[in-house]
Amino acid sequence: MHRFSATKMLLEHLGDRPVVANLGPSTDELWHSGDRDRNFYTYGSMGLCSSIALGMALSTDEQVISLDGDGSLLMNMGTIGTIGREVPSNLIVVVWDNEQWAQTGYQASHTAFGTDLEQVARGCGIEKTATVRDEEELLSVFHQALDEEGPWFIVAKIQEEEYLPVSPVEPEMTLYRFRKSFGD
């Protein structure tokens, strides 16, 4: 499974729901999949993608989707425990797991060895979890996540492909459009 194609697929099915994307390719490919006001593109802030989505989920009744990455989440693994403690029913975390810090030169991450992020989530008390390896499986569990209360934690194993051009870096504009879509 490739992240860009899978991101486009998820965008077709998630309706108007807000999405927070991890820095780097997850953000770039979300932008290329279809720029929308309810996409939040993170630049910098490595590790905080799912913490941001958690803060949102605790402050709105809408379902919130985090598109995180294995390397980033490994940096802030404690936040999985915080999600497990807060149990926000409207939070869906998808982790694009390429088992690498790919952007810096394809160095193997800990998920290429012993770390299984789905098991980490289960160990933190998150009950709705899955690991998927193709788009069909991903779509099936994603629909289940949209229909059933969470929190959901879905590890999507992916293969890296050539990077797309970097999306426009407009932090203040991103924030303005995103907040405005919540009516502020």
Add this chain to the structure above:
Amino acid sequence: MPVSVDNSQIIYDALKSVGVELMSALPETWLVHLVRMGEDDPDMKLVRLNKEEEGVGVSAGAHFAGAKSVMLMQNHGFLASVNGIVSLAQLYRIPLLMLISYRGHMGERDPWQTEGGLSTEPILQSMGIPYHLLSDPAKVEKEIREAQTLAESSMRPVALLLTRDLMWED
């Protein structure tokens, strides 16, 4: 425990009066009453963190959805949050109210707090974060209101350092 309940209540009431709906925290002796007040308040969302930097993300997310929040932390927790403050709150212009217990300052007896105490203000200054020391309970309400006003108007982090004079009774 000689942490001032009365002054913690004054701080808590001030946070409520500026509309704070969510607070994030780790256990910290000086903040013990404040955290309990959040826990006992059905209208406050208290998020317990594993590391303070998570709280920058949580506060950012709350801001996206239109909720006001505060981070409660010890100054060592502030030091642990620096990257999140710089590369999320400052980069994106997020109003971030931080209440920081000022350990390792005048009167500190614990040697392990002293280095963090020495670093706190210089690091706030180098990050360009406006800050103020809270020590007089009579002024706390006004100072918290003004800090929140500045955070919102500047769309930036603002810090209030909770001093021993305010938090400790001995």
